[in-house]
Amino acid sequence: MTQATLIVLGSALLIFTGCAVEKNASPQAETSTLAPEPEPPTEELAAEADGTIRGSFTAVISLLSAPPSITTGDDATWNPNTNTLTYYDTVKEIDAYGFRYNYQCVGQIHYDLKSGTPTQDGFVCDTVMKDGKPVSTTVTWPESGFLSAEVSFQF
Numbered sequence: 001m002t003q004a005t006l007i008v009l010g011s012a013l014l015i016f017t018g019c020a021v022e023k024n025a026s027p028q029a030e031t032s033t034l035a036p037e038p039e040p041p042t043e044e045l046a047a048e049a050d051g052t053i054r055g056s057f058t059a060v061i062s063l064l065s066a067p068p069s070i071t072t073g074d075d076a077t078w079n080p081n082t083n084t085l086t087y088y089d090t091v092k093e094i095d096a097y098g099f100r101y102n103y104q105c106v107g108q109i110h111y112d113l114k115s116g117t118p119t120q121d122g123f124v125c126d127t128v129m130k131d132g133k134p135v136s137t138t139v140t141w142p143e144s145g146f147l148s149a150e151v152s153f154q155f
Contacts, residue, residue: 055155061089
């Protein structure tokens with residue numbers, strides 16, 4: 001049942017209306033319409049956010065003072081936006097077994113990644129693409145043609 005109360009104050013007429021409330025009703029929680037809605041949970045996908053694609057690789061690294069080293073891994077990356085390939089070589093000799101050398105090709109420029117910082121080392125990358133993705137790259141010394149690395153990728 002609705003009740004109305006009239007109050008007259010000078011020339012103003014105030015009307016108050018209300019609803020009858022059951023005494024046994026449980027109180028309801030009030031929600032503010034001004035409160036911001038919670039943000040939906042987001043996953044951090046840094047690799048995917050910048051366009052980087054992960055894949056596997058096999059690298060045959062040739063050194064002047066040692067036999068070739070073969071490293072395989074499933075964590076090569078390729079960023080088609082920056083044309084950047086990353087791969088590595090793992091040392092197999094006893095004295096430095098397991099040490100990892102990280103490399104990067106950005107277009108034709110080859111970098112040695114020391115402590116996460118790319119250092120251009122003078123080698124040149126020649127990458128072969130198939131169906132818009134890199135399938136292999138060779139790394140050579142431009143003056144002598146010394147073949148430093150042959151890397152095949154599967155992206």
